[in-house]
Amino acid sequence: MLYVLAFLATSPASAQQSGGNDALRVTVSQNNDGSTTTYEMDPANRKATATTVSAAGKPVSKTRYVLDDVGRFTSGEVLGPGDKLQFKTRYKYDASGRLWEETRLTSDDVVTMKLVYAYDEKGRPAGYAVYDGSGKLLGQTRAAAPSAPAASQGAKPRRNPGR
Structure with a gap:
């Protein structure tokens, strides 16, 4: 798989792997405190993840979601540093x-x-x-x-x- 991410200073950057309705979608957002949150939606495997790292590149949090067959969240787990x-x-x-x-x-x-x-x-x-x-x-x-x-x-x- 090839992912290309474009980072913009003023707005979220996003990349998407093509492949129909089940395409893996990745969006990267720069937060006001300098941290970065990466959102990954993987409908084919019914999962999604949001990962935040500090401005210094250290893990802050990760949220893992399970999706139902129509793409809605059914459950989530919020993880802190060290997962x-x-x-x-x-x-x-x-x-x-x-x-x-x-x-x-x-x-x-x-x-x-x-x-x-x-x-x-x-x-x-x-x-x-x-x-x-x-x-x-x-x-x-x-x-x-x-x-x-x-x-x-x-x-x-x-x-x-x-x-």
Whole structure:
């Protein structure tokens, strides 16, 4: 395999190995602190990796993901220096394929946090709820309702009294 990476100072650089829909995609981003994150998507093998190295070239973190048959994340492992497992993440999707639940676990599979996403009747993100490891609700957000056009809110055309 031949990879060609182009590094740009102001925007992420990317390279892609051609080969249909299952092409290995590599994107490299320069972060504000000088570190670099490399993203590799490998749909053919159902995996993805994000690796960050410091400006000095030392490993900072690595996240390994497993993808399902349509390319969505099903699980992830966040590794620190020395590839030490920091935590795991599991992802679940609703019948429409939208992210429904994101669960963070320890290396021993103990749940530490859960995010549950909500969608409105049109399938737009409507907010999320955050739970601790025991299932206690810690907080939630709700998206603001989309504002209707002025005409549908009962606004009347302005008259020009001088004419």
